[in-house]
Amino acid sequence: MKETFRMCFVLTVIGAACAALMAFVNAQTKEPIERNAGGQKLDAVSAVMPPSDNDVAADTLVLNDGTRDVKFHRGTKNGVPVGAAFAVVAPDGYSGDIEILVGVDTAGAVTGLTVLKHLETPGLGSKIETPEFRDQYLGKSVRDPETWSVAKDGGVFKQITGATISSRAVTNAVAAGLAFFEAHKAEVLGGAPATAPSGGGGK
Amino acid sequence: MEERLPDAGPKAPGTKEKTEEPIARFLVSSSPHVHEGIRIRSVMGLVIVALLPASVFSIYLFGLPALFTILVSVASAAGFEWLWQKVVRRPGTAGDLSAVLTGLLLALNLPAGSPWWLILVGNLFAIVVAKQLYGGIGYNIFNPALVGRVVLLVAFPVHMTSRWISPSAWGMDAVTTATPLGRAREALLATGSVDAALTRNEAIDLLIGNRAGSLGEVSVILLLIGGIFLLAKRVITWHAPVAFIGSVWAMAGIFHLANPARFADPSFHVLTGGLFLGAFFMATDYVTTPLAPAGKIVFGIGCGVVTVVIRLFGSYPEGVSFGILLMNAFTPLIDRAFKPAVFGARRAKTA
Amino acid sequence: MGAGREFAKGLWSENPIFRVVLGLCPTLAVTTSAQNGVGMGIAATFVLLCSNVIISVLRSFIPRKIRIPAYIVIIATFVTVVDLVMNAYFNPLHKALGIFIPLIVVNCIIMGRAEAFASKNGVLYSLLDGLGMGIGFTISLVAIASIRELLGNGTIFGAAVMGSSYVPFMLLILPPGAFILLGTMLGAMNRVEIALARRAGRAPSIRKEHDCASCAIFAGWSNAADKIKALEEAGR
Secondary structure (H helix, E strand, O other), X not given: OHHHHHHHHHHHHHHHHHHHHHHHHHHHHHHHHHHXXXXXXXXXXXXXXXXXXXXXXXXXXXXXXXXXXXXXXXXXXXXXXXXXXXXXXXXXXXXOXXXXXXXXXXXXXXXXXXXXXXXXXXXXXXXXXXXXXXXXXXXXXXXXXXXXXXXXXXXXXXXXXXXXXXXXXXXXXXXXXXXHHHHOHHHHHOOOHHXXXXXXXXX | OOOOOOXXXXXXXXXXXXXXXXXXXXXXXXXXXXXXXXXXXXXXHHHHHHHHHHHHHHHHHHOXXXXXXXXXXXHHHHHHHHHHHXXXXXOOOHHHOHHHHHHHHHHHOOEOOOOHHHHHHHHHHHHHHHHHHHOOXXXXXXXXXXXXXXXHHHHOHHHHHOOOEOOOHHHOOOOEOOOHHHHHHHHXXXXXXXXXXXXXXXXXXXXXXXXXXXXXXXXXXXXXXXXXXXXXXXXXXXXHHHHHHHXXXXXXXXXXXHOOOOOOOHHHHHHOOOHHHHHHHOOOOOOOOXXXXXXXXXXXXXXXXXXXXXXXXXXXXXXXXXXXXXXXXXXXXXXHHOOOOOOOHXXXXXX | OHHHHHHHOXXXXXXXXXXXXXXXXXXXXXXXXXXXXXXXXHHHHHHHHHHHHHHHHOOOOOOHHHHHHHHHHHHXXXXXXXXXXXXXXXXXXXXXXXXXXXXXXXXXXXXXXXXXXXXXXXXXXXXXXXXXXXXXXXHHHHHHHHXXXXXXXXXXXXXXXXXXXXXXXXXXXXXXXXXXXXXXXXXXHHHHHHHHHHHHOOOOOOOHHHOHHHOHHHHHXXXXXXXXXXXXXXXX
């Protein structure tokens, strides 16, 4: 009986002391962690979009493009739309779907692009994640260049050596996404369509 | 001869040895391997001879780059074997030609015109990592040449999958092109259907080897001739190759019947890629595949199934080497399930 | 004499990764870059140091029957502290190491030192033991990670050092490369130990289960002799 009591007592003391230590550290680190976490949540979306000051994670609009729902995140600054971000899916990658997050400004030019998910061959198709490949889409919009295709098919985008299929799939998916955005620009940017017409926000 | 039962044979029931410790055997055999090198050499020699038609033809097709690849690969394989035995001071088995065969097989698994360093890294892994670190010939679990190939495929995918030279004798105006399997995948993704329904001419092209690919996989006919030669010489048995090729054909056939637009017809799968090379020359390796006939059949079917699954659904176009390596890992289990006849017993009966 | 030895044994003779072969999960998983290796090493060292000291202080206070839950609570607390602090102030590194920070809780090295050393020794020795083990772990991690990063990516601590014509040996960055490299390094370390022991005229301190004769692969591979026999049979 005495031994049992002692064991309970020791564990309780240790547990309480540990809890106190953790509570203290938690209180100390709470604020910076929240700051980091907040940044992380919006990382992907806000990284591809022009700088905005609204809650881009919450300000969304879902449209159906005929085969699937596209979720647009809208970015505004001082209440004026500055751009949007949306995910496109390339069904024709080398292996499985490729999910790409595309950011655009109000003129429809690409401001950022990041690969969310893919199953391409490591070292070949997986290079669609590299900045060298992604950055060539920056500033491009649905009518500039004229034809959205990789160099091998006569276009302006350089395909990855050994991974033409992946490069082609990304290019086509981004082009389709931009066209869809263009067609629904007013709806997506919403609220303040007056600032939307070409030349409004872009280059 | 019959008296000297192999040390691995069953212990006489009366002996009071600790059967608990199979390990003890390995302690004993861990350093000098005394085996009859001359016999191993003659087997290896026959396999090399069987590979010669396909090798010579690849040189005819791809020109000097192919010759370069074969020479560098064979020389470096033999070199690494010799060097390793020098370093660990183990009596030489370099003379048994098994390293030469590994080098040749690896060369036949590479694209013509591979850079020298690629060939060297491949052979380093084949000979040192896959073979010698496991204890040398007889103890390696995985086919050394295939380990070399897969290491290169994973480490240098660009060099291994996108620099195929299309056949144009002596490599003067060689252009890079896709292999038939690569083209089929590309057509499927671009148009939604495999453009690989074999016409008679294409089938003949595949048979005689008028296509892009690694050195040894291009000519199905010459590989088949080599395989039949080995069968006739009784170096290999029919079980593993037939089960392997048959299961690829059957499985590809099932998928093709289910959806002809998405999956190419089975003959295409049988004639392309490294299937014949793998089935006759690697799925029949003595050391890394099961000993008993039933085990060989299980092994072959396993190889075939994995190959087709990777070709149709994987992120690599070709699955033969992965299929064989995966089944290599299962070989000890298969051997346990299908006990091979004790060697010596058969001979004793006939004597 | 004792103090220096307790510290130094973690560096070589009882190195947690290469000699005792513990903590392999983080060793294989996070060593894709030298920076990750340093981060993981420091985090584990901190936990090891704190838990060793506290457990040593409390060693007569904790009844034997409940020592394991008590140790776990103490270790888990320090892991949580490290996790929170890294999340707050070293966020990119925290993200790179991911789940392996919380998993320090179940890292055998820490529990192992608590049970085998700190619960039986004084505070000073336990502190030195934890520090030595932690530094040994860190050095080993950084050694593995540097080789993987250098050959697999052509960089060290993110700085390109191999020149532009170097073709990265990607295998080493991928999981199979971690196993192959670790195995090769373990073998080389045993080799060095054997040579050192021979020179010093003592028996090499290689645990029985770490030499090739005890390897499960070989034990399962009892057909090797049959295979050679079959090969020779065919050559008749």
